[in-house]
Amino acid sequence: MTSPVRRITPKKAILVLFDISAAVAAILFACLIYYSGSIPASTLDSLRNTWYIYLITSGFVFYLSGFYDQMWAYSSGTAYLSLFIGVSFHMLVMVMVSQLLGERLGFPIYILYWFLLLTAVSGVRLLYRLTRSNSPFLARIRGRDPVTGQIRVMIVGAGVAGSQVILEMKTRQQVRVPILAIDDNPLTHTYQNNGVPVLGNRFAIPALARQYEIDEIIIAIPSARPERIREIVEICHQTPCRVRILPFFGDLIEGRFTLADIRDVAIEDLLGRDPQDLEIDKISSYLTGKTVLITGGGGSIGGELCRQIAPFGPSRLIIFEIYENNAYTLQQELSARYGTSLNLTVLIGSIRDQARLNDVFETYRPDVVFHAAAHKHVPLMEESRADAVKNNVYGTRNVAETSGRYGASRFVLISTDKAVNPTNVMGSTKRIAEMVIMQMRERFPETRYAAVRFGNVLGSSGSVIPLFKQQIEREKRVTVTHPDIERFFMTIPEAACLVLQAGAYANGGEIFVLDMGKPVKISDLARDLIRLSGYEPDVDIPIEYVGLRPGEKMFEELYLDSEAMHKTEHDKIFVLEPVASKQALRTEAKRLEGIINASESGLGSFLDQLLK
Incomplete structure (x- = not known):
C-alpha cells in the first residue's frame, strides 16, 4: 500500500x-x-x-x-x-x-x-x-436584499411540483424568493407560473443563473429518473449556486410536501434507480399478523427492514440487536411514527449466545426471521479471522437452527456479493453462511430458508460514502484504493424492499440475487461527492490512490460460474439454481477454509459435519 x-x-x-x-x-x-x-x-x-x-x-x-x-x-x-x-x-x-x-x-x-x-x-x-459566504455585503453584490438577506431562487421544473414550490414560497413569505423557472417543455416558455416566468430549458441554467444573479437552484421534478437528475445536477454545477432538490414523491407522505422537505442533493439522487413495483399482497401474506424478528435490527439494512415491515401490520416486530444505542435510536423513531399501533419489542443480545436465542424464541415464537446481523468490514475481518467465523458462520448456524427448531415459517439470510468467488475472510464466511442455509432445508423442511445476495448499499454505516464525506470535511482529500476499482450500489430502501419481495418467493434453500444495475467506479463516486459538497475534484479536493487493501478485489460478482441464474416474477430479482453436488460443495468449502485460515475456530470440523 x-x-x-x-x-x-x-x-x-x-x-x-x-x-x-x-x-x-x-x-x-x-x-x-x-x-x-x-x-x-x-x-x-x-x-x-x-x-x-x-x-x-x-x-x-x-x-x-x-x-x-x-x-x-x-x-x-x-x-x-x-x-x-x-x-x-x-x-x-x-x-x-x-x-x-x-x-x-x-x-x-x-x-x-x-x-x-x-x-x-x-x-x-x-x-x-x-x-463564498452569505454576508449582507456579498448579498448586495449578488442581488439579495442586504436587509432581509433574501435568496434568489431558480426552480427547475414548471409542472405540478414546481408550481407548488413557487406557491409555497410566495404564500409563506419565505426568505427564498422565486425569480424564474426552467422547464424542458418549450410550450411553457411563453407563460408565467404563479407569477414567475418560465424562461428556458435546462441547458439555459448557467446563463440565466448569471443574468438573474441566482443564489440557489431547486430541482422540483420528483418523478424524474435518476439519470435525468444527474444531467441537471451536472449542468447546475457549472454555476456557483447551491443546488437543492425536492425528493421523489415516494419518499413523501401521501405525495404532499412542505418546503422543509426540500434538501441538498444527495448521492442517492444521482445513483438511485426507478422505484420498485412490489407485489404487496404476496409480501403481506407472510408478514401481516405475524411475529417478525430481525437480527441486527439496529443496523443499516436491518433497521430499514424494520421500517418497511412496520406498515404491513405484524402482530409483533422484534428488533434483536447487540448494540443498544442503535436499537434505542430505532425504537424511538418507530414509536414516534406508529405509537401503540405497532407492537414493538427491542431485545439486546448476541447471535453467538445460543442460550439467549433459545430464550427469545421460546418466549416469542417468531414466524418470520430476517438475519441481518454480521461482521461486514473486509479489512477488519482479515485481522480478526476467528471472530468472523464465530459471528458470520456459527452465529448464522445458531439463528437458522433455532428458527427451524421453534417452527419459524421463513428464514431469510442477508448475504453479499462478496460471497461469490471470495478472496477475503469476510466473503468466505458469508459464502459458508449461504451453505449453512442450503443444508438447513434438509433438517427443517417446514421452514422456508433463503438467502438474498446483493452488493453495496449507499450510506450504510462504515461504507465508502460516509468515509468520503468525512475526508472531504476534515482532511481536504479523498483516498481511493485504485483508479479502476468498481462496485455495485443500490439504496438502502431499494435493497430492503427487494429483500421483502424475495422473501415472498422463498420455498426453501434458494439464493436470490438482486439486480444491482451497472457497477460504479469508486473514483467517479468520489468525484460526484466532491461536487455535491461544493468543490471541484482535483482542484479543491485531490483524489489520492492508496492501493488495494488486504482481501479487496477490483470488482465483485453476483453469482458463481457453477450457479445457473433464472428469472423470478420480479424483474429485479433472480434465483440461483444451487450447486447440487456435495462433492463440489466440499471442494469449495476446503478452498474457503484455506482463505480463512483460522485453525482455532474449529471451522474444518464444522464444515465436515455440515457437508457429510
Missing part, C-alpha cells in the same frame, strides 16, 4: 504563486515606504542579490506551515493564526539569511515587510472566504 502524500492542486498552485510573488513585492514596497519612494543604490543592490531568497524561503516556509492545507472558504481564526505564525517565522529566517550574506536591511524595513506580507496573504484568503 502506498502512503498518501500532500498534493498541490491547480488552485493551490495559484495560491503558492501569489504568496511567493507577494513576498518579493512586499520587500520592495517596504523599502519604497521606508525611503519615501527613493531607494538608495546600496539597498537596491541588496534587493537584487536576495530577491530570489525571499521567493524560495517564503514558498518553503509557507508550505511547511500548512498554508495550503486549509479549506479557506470555511476557515476560522485558528487557520489565520497559522498565517501569522508562518509569516513571522519566514521574516526571522530572512533576517538570519540576510545577516549571513551581509545583505543587511534596516530593522524597520523588516517590520514593514512582515506587515505587508501578512496583509497580502491574509487578505486574499479572507476575500475568497467572503465570496
Whole structure:
C-alpha cells in the first residue's frame, strides 16, 4: 500500500504563486515606504542579490506551515493564526539569511515587510472566504436584499411540483424568493407560473443563473429518473449556486410536501434507480399478523427492514440487536411514527449466545426471521479471522437452527456479493453462511430458508460514502484504493424492499440475487461527492490512490460460474439454481477454509459435519 502524500492542486498552485510573488513585492514596497519612494543604490543592490531568497524561503516556509492545507472558504481564526505564525517565522529566517550574506536591511524595513506580507496573504484568503459566504455585503453584490438577506431562487421544473414550490414560497413569505423557472417543455416558455416566468430549458441554467444573479437552484421534478437528475445536477454545477432538490414523491407522505422537505442533493439522487413495483399482497401474506424478528435490527439494512415491515401490520416486530444505542435510536423513531399501533419489542443480545436465542424464541415464537446481523468490514475481518467465523458462520448456524427448531415459517439470510468467488475472510464466511442455509432445508423442511445476495448499499454505516464525506470535511482529500476499482450500489430502501419481495418467493434453500444495475467506479463516486459538497475534484479536493487493501478485489460478482441464474416474477430479482453436488460443495468449502485460515475456530470440523 502506498502512503498518501500532500498534493498541490491547480488552485493551490495559484495560491503558492501569489504568496511567493507577494513576498518579493512586499520587500520592495517596504523599502519604497521606508525611503519615501527613493531607494538608495546600496539597498537596491541588496534587493537584487536576495530577491530570489525571499521567493524560495517564503514558498518553503509557507508550505511547511500548512498554508495550503486549509479549506479557506470555511476557515476560522485558528487557520489565520497559522498565517501569522508562518509569516513571522519566514521574516526571522530572512533576517538570519540576510545577516549571513551581509545583505543587511534596516530593522524597520523588516517590520514593514512582515506587515505587508501578512496583509497580502491574509487578505486574499479572507476575500475568497467572503465570496463564498452569505454576508449582507456579498448579498448586495449578488442581488439579495442586504436587509432581509433574501435568496434568489431558480426552480427547475414548471409542472405540478414546481408550481407548488413557487406557491409555497410566495404564500409563506419565505426568505427564498422565486425569480424564474426552467422547464424542458418549450410550450411553457411563453407563460408565467404563479407569477414567475418560465424562461428556458435546462441547458439555459448557467446563463440565466448569471443574468438573474441566482443564489440557489431547486430541482422540483420528483418523478424524474435518476439519470435525468444527474444531467441537471451536472449542468447546475457549472454555476456557483447551491443546488437543492425536492425528493421523489415516494419518499413523501401521501405525495404532499412542505418546503422543509426540500434538501441538498444527495448521492442517492444521482445513483438511485426507478422505484420498485412490489407485489404487496404476496409480501403481506407472510408478514401481516405475524411475529417478525430481525437480527441486527439496529443496523443499516436491518433497521430499514424494520421500517418497511412496520406498515404491513405484524402482530409483533422484534428488533434483536447487540448494540443498544442503535436499537434505542430505532425504537424511538418507530414509536414516534406508529405509537401503540405497532407492537414493538427491542431485545439486546448476541447471535453467538445460543442460550439467549433459545430464550427469545421460546418466549416469542417468531414466524418470520430476517438475519441481518454480521461482521461486514473486509479489512477488519482479515485481522480478526476467528471472530468472523464465530459471528458470520456459527452465529448464522445458531439463528437458522433455532428458527427451524421453534417452527419459524421463513428464514431469510442477508448475504453479499462478496460471497461469490471470495478472496477475503469476510466473503468466505458469508459464502459458508449461504451453505449453512442450503443444508438447513434438509433438517427443517417446514421452514422456508433463503438467502438474498446483493452488493453495496449507499450510506450504510462504515461504507465508502460516509468515509468520503468525512475526508472531504476534515482532511481536504479523498483516498481511493485504485483508479479502476468498481462496485455495485443500490439504496438502502431499494435493497430492503427487494429483500421483502424475495422473501415472498422463498420455498426453501434458494439464493436470490438482486439486480444491482451497472457497477460504479469508486473514483467517479468520489468525484460526484466532491461536487455535491461544493468543490471541484482535483482542484479543491485531490483524489489520492492508496492501493488495494488486504482481501479487496477490483470488482465483485453476483453469482458463481457453477450457479445457473433464472428469472423470478420480479424483474429485479433472480434465483440461483444451487450447486447440487456435495462433492463440489466440499471442494469449495476446503478452498474457503484455506482463505480463512483460522485453525482455532474449529471451522474444518464444522464444515465436515455440515457437508457429510
